[in-house]
Amino acid sequence: MTRTPTAALSLGADYEAVADRFRPIFERIAAGALERDQTRALPHEEIDELKRVGFGALRVPVSHGGSGVSVKQLFRLLIELAAADSNLPQALRGHFAYVEDVVNTSPGAERDRWFARFVDGELFGNAWTEVGNVALGSVITKVSRRGDRWVVNGAKYYSTGSIFADWIDVYAQHADGRDVIVAVPTKQPGVTLSDDWDGFGQRTTGSGTTVFNDAAVQEAHIVDFSRRFRYQTAFYQLFHLATLAGIARAATRDAAAEVRARQRVYSHGNASHVSRDVQIQQVVGEIAAWAYAAEAIALQATEPAQRAYEARFVDDAEAEKQANIDAEIESGKGQIVVTELALRASTHLFDALGASATSGAKSLDRHWRNARTVSSHNPTVYKAKLVGDWEINGTEPVYVWQIGRGGNDG
Incomplete structure (x- = not known):
């Protein structure tokens, strides 16, 4: 028996009508992508523009002022955005994950308040990972009581998107020992955001360090981690697939443009202009085919996540469990193949x-x-390994994993 009216769910929209609202912005983002990469300029203005036109509320149901797009439609848009600048989907990854958690919660006043914030353009960043001498499974960031208020203390790295955000989705340990998720407002003295990500790629995602020093939070914004939506790891992975597919699309675009504009030819080539050289045409055709396959796989991998979302609101526990398994397995398969396709295209x-x-x-x-x-x-x-274990032994995938210092077993 359905517990939530269909009209209150995000089941899909007119994709072209939604996409047309954002494509002029994507074009402007693409125009500045090269300079931002070269100067390592963070895309504050670009993300602000997306906020103003409701990009962060894509998954919010139409009944609550959002676009009501499906999971697949969200990632189609993110592929378009990634082709313009692959840093931006990654910078928005933490936001859409928090939105996805909210759309999976039962109807109520607290959910409505979050929906209203998303529609108003408020964004989330992410702060889950701790680096350094942190034992596997440990969480150093803590939530505790200070008099009549709750505070967060600790430090996180890979805080993707937080430097652009109004809120941060923080993975922490409660004073009572529970693992929790905390929504921390960024505009306060207790939060320090640093742009110190030093990777050779994805330079402008805002993935640096965040330090919490008695950062104030509301008790209502401290949620037990076990309540988190089940297909979250798959959902996070789908962002990487969309980003990679967008990169492959951008490689196709730039390869074709460079060939069209190139005037110099080799004496042992096949034509008086490079654009007419059949071997060069073959190269660009192969890049385009790999980009096409990457996008097709990335979008196929989104379908179980939508099924898992819809099953959450129907009394069929077995269907929901299978959809969550499928989401993990298909996103894993997608990562294995799409990674190779994007790297091949960007090299070729x-x-x-x-x-x-x-x-x-x-x-x-x-x-x-x-x-x-x-x-x-x-x-x-x-x-x-996860996919192989499922195919051979039917082993249910791990839904949540962590990284940290290992033991001394050699």
């Missing part, structure tokens, strides 16, 4: 061009650098 584009394509002024290497960086976050070898 240089085979269509001459040495001048390596000019720092063009920064065509940013496509490979960005793809390599995105695909390094969650090692594909472990995703392949």
